[in-house]
Amino acid sequence: MIYEGKVWVFGDNVDTDAIIAARYLSSVEPHELARHLMEDIKPEFPDLVKPGDILVAGSNFGCGSSREHAPLAIRGAGIQCVVARSFARIFYRNAINIGLPILECPDNFSMLRSGIDKLRVNLDQGVITDLQNGRNYQAAPFPTFMQEIISAGGLVEYVQARLKRESP
Amino acid sequence: MNSSSGSTMVEKILAAKAGKDRVKPGDLVSVKVDLALGNDITAPVAIREFERFGLDRVFDPDKIVLVPDHFTPNKDIASAEQAMVLRRFAEKYNIKHYYEVGRMGIEHALLPEQGLVWPGAVIIGADSHTCTYGALGAFATGVGSTDLAAAMAIGEAWFKVPPTIRFEYNGSLPAWVGGKDLILLTIGRIGVDGARYRAMEFAGTTIDRLSVDGRLTMANMAIEAGGKCGYMQPDETTFAYLKGRVNQPYNAMYSDDDAVYEEVLSFEVNNLEPQIAFPPSPDNVRPVSEAAGIELQQVVIGSCTNGRIEDLRIAASVLDGKKVHPRVRLLVIPATQQIYRQALEEGLLTIFIESEAAVSTPTCGPCLGGHMGILASGEKALATTNRNFIGRMGHPESEVYLSGPAVAAASAVAGEIVHPKEVIK
Numbered sequence: 101m102i103y104e105g106k107v108w109v110f111g112d113n114v115d116t117d118a119i120i121a122a123r124y125l126s127s128v129e130p131h132e133l134a135r136h137l138m139e140d141i142k143p144e145f146p147d148l149v150k151p152g153d154i155l156v157a158g159s160n161f162g163c164g165s166s167r168e169h170a171p172l173a174i175r176g177a178g179i180q181c182v183v184a185r186s187f188a189r190i191f192y193r194n195a196i197n198i199g200l201p202i203l204e205c206p207d208n209f210s211m212l213r214s215g216i217d218k219l220r221v222n223l224d225q226g227v228i229t230d231l232q233n234g235r236n237y238q239a240a241p242f243p244t245f246m247q248e249i250i251s252a253g254g255l256v257e258y259v260q261a262r263l264k265r266e267s268p
Numbered sequence: 269m270n271s272s273s274g275s276t277m278v279e280k281i282l283a284a285k286a287g288k289d290r291v292k293p294g295d296l297v298s299v300k301v302d303l304a305l306g307n308d309i310t311a312p313v314a315i316r317e318f319e320r321f322g323l324d325r326v327f328d329p330d331k332i333v334l335v336p337d338h339f340t341p342n343k344d345i346a347s348a349e350q351a352m353v354l355r356r357f358a359e360k361y362n363i364k365h366y367y368e369v370g371r372m373g374i375e376h377a378l379l380p381e382q383g384l385v386w387p388g389a390v391i392i393g394a395d396s397h398t399c400t401y402g403a404l405g406a407f408a409t410g411v412g413s414t415d416l417a418a419a420m421a422i423g424e425a426w427f428k429v430p431p432t433i434r435f436e437y438n439g440s441l442p443a444w445v446g447g448k449d450l451i452l453l454t455i456g457r458i459g460v461d462g463a464r465y466r467a468m469e470f471a472g473t474t475i476d477r478l479s480v481d482g483r484l485t486m487a488n489m490a491i492e493a494g495g496k497c498g499y500m501q502p503d504e505t506t507f508a509y510l511k512g513r514v515n516q517p518y519n520a521m522y523s524d525d526d527a528v529y530e531e532v533l534s535f536e537v538n539n540l541e542p543q544i545a546f547p548p549s550p551d552n553v554r555p556v557s558e559a560a561g562i563e564l565q566q567v568v569i570g571s572c573t574n575g576r577i578e579d580l581r582i583a584a585s586v587l588d589g590k591k592v593h594p595r596v597r598l599l600v601i602p603a604t605q606q607i608y609r610q611a612l613e614e615g616l617l618t619i620f621i622e623s624e625a626a627v628s629t630p631t632c633g634p635c636l637g638g639h640m641g642i643l644a645s646g647e648k649a650l651a652t653t654n655r656n657f658i659g660r661m662g663h664p665e666s667e668v669y670l671s672g673p674a675v676a677a678a679s680a681v682a683g684e685i686v687h688p689k690e691v692i693k
Contacts, residue, residue: 113460113549117657122636125309126339126346128316140659160461163494164655165636166396166410168313189465189496190396194412245296245426256317259418263321 101201103180103221104231105154108145109214110138112158116165116191120173128169130176137173151178154219156209158184162191171195181221183209183228183239196246197255203228205239274524276432277501278467281407281521285390293431293530301331302389302406304419307375308336310394312353313413318420326361327423333365333384334358335375338632343639373604373630376400376488376572380480381604383513387502387520392416392425397572397654399490402499403483404506405520409497430496431530432467432523437474439538444688446582447482448574448652448672450474451489452543453535456553464494466530469523474537475500480509481578485672488573489654492550542687544650545670548658556675559685563595566649567680568661569673570601570628571635574652577607577614579673584616586677586688587623593683598625599641605630625680637661643668650685652676 161184181201220229226239252258286297339347358366387405394416401408490498541555602608633640635653643662656668678688
């Protein structure tokens with residue numbers, strides 16, 4: 101899968117309270133959650149972000165709570181994928197489990213201009229292209245096991261296939 | 269890896285539950301879970317996903333625990349509807365361990381108390397503070413709602429085996445300094461991603477002498493350093509706690525003497541001051557002497573971190589005979605119904621009420637900015653909770669400081685952050 105889109109750049113340690121505040125956790129609808137995405141750290145963001153955009157962040161993205169509402173809110177806003185220097189582990193597994201494409205890349209994209217610059221992300225090969233100058237960056241590829249979950253469409257689909265195999 | 273070297277406790281537990289002789293950091297394994305836990309925020313999402321499997325039963329109705337603790341007693345209609353989802357699911361699938369309001373507690377205080385945690389167990393929970401149970405020698409880690417749904421269906425979860433960092437604490441804790449201060453010190457030293465993906469092994473003479481409540485506090489905050497889990501190896505203190513609570517056989521595991529650790533960090537605690545995490549991060553930690561003069565509007569004593577009977581006893585010993593500062597709202601939230609009753613019987617609730625604190629039924633409430641004590645713009649709170657990111661307890665322009673119960677109680681009296689010796693003369 102290849103994603104191309106406008107970027108929104110965030111820093112290090114963007115935590116789950118910032119991504120979606122607890123006061124919105126009564127809803128599980130991605131579109132409803134998306135209306136409050138990053139609200140406490142960037143109040144105008146829900147109005148600025150558009151379907152097809154790409155989120156770029158520093159280290160330890162998604163740290164804090166296990167709330168699956170965090171990747172759901174991001175996906176609900178139509179963000180195609182998240183590229184970060186590193187991910188907090190519960191956010192990482194939640195994103196894979198719900199089918200939100202993510203990529204860990206040690207390179208620094210913080211110089212990109214939010215809302216203006218564009219990236220191309222090749223998820224299978226783990227290659228990221230800066231479309232302003234054509235430079236390529238290599239991200240860490242997924243382990244095979246996780247690629248199976250993603251290619252099944254998420255953990256539920258993966259488990260459904262297994263249940264089918266196991267039932268007579 | 270040298271094949272003749274030993275394994276850590278977590279490597280041994282994961283190997284056993286994955287049906288393998290041994291595992292090493294980086295291996296991907298699918299393990300059988302002993303317990304799968306969800307709450308009123310995370311279980312509704314899990315239940316919706318579980319229903320897509322079209323199953324008429326869960327993998328084992330006695331190994332699923334559902335605790336409505338975040339937005340309960342029901343905060344509003346939406347929260348009531350979510351709590352109803354849990355209730356109906358528990359009825360439909362015969363879930364034994366469903367705890368209703370009036371019988372429940374904050375999940376990570378409730379489960380050990382109810383004998384649902386034992387050494388060698390694999391416990392997953394759709395809540396980041398599931399790591400708490402490592403204090404009793406289990407492998408316990410937070411997962412997402414979809415992971416919980418899969419576990420409820422097939423009784424397994426996938427994991428990458430974590431490397432282990434060993435933290436050694438030696439010396440005697442000074443008065444008023446406890447498990448919370450040790451873990452804040454640690455997170456301050458290594459940062460919110462200092463143990464990312466790692467297992468954190470807590471050891472040393474200080475830990476040997478630490479109570480179970482203090483150990484649960486420390487393991488609770490492993491996630492704040494990014495840890496996959498945090499644990500203490502079982503010892504006499506552990507077994508004494510488990511006796512009479514856990515009625516089934518368990519297999520305690522221990523790190524080998526030649527286990528391989530990614531890193532070993534040491535802390536000398538003889539002169540440790542109580543620690544404070546300044547906003548806006550749990551790793552912004554400084555000794556209490558550097559927090560002088562910070563005026564407070566609210567203090568919270570409670571949560572899965574520090575809402576246990578030992579924490580309440582400490583707070584009561586500071587508050588006894590004193591009044592909460594006129595500017596301050598002190599909220600005291602015993603973490604479970606049993607702790608609440610015990611606090612009542614020991615006269616602690618009387619001390620809190622006389623001091624003009626507001627005492628609540630068990631709930632996570634204000635810790636995550638849910639209800640029961642939300643902050644307005646410009647307000648500062650000191651809490652015995654576990655996170656203080658922007659907006660954590662209310663308005664984005666409110667601030668939260670984190671501490672142990674002794675400092676929280678003393679600061680409620682003083683109206684600003686102080687060492688308990690300023691209040692207990």
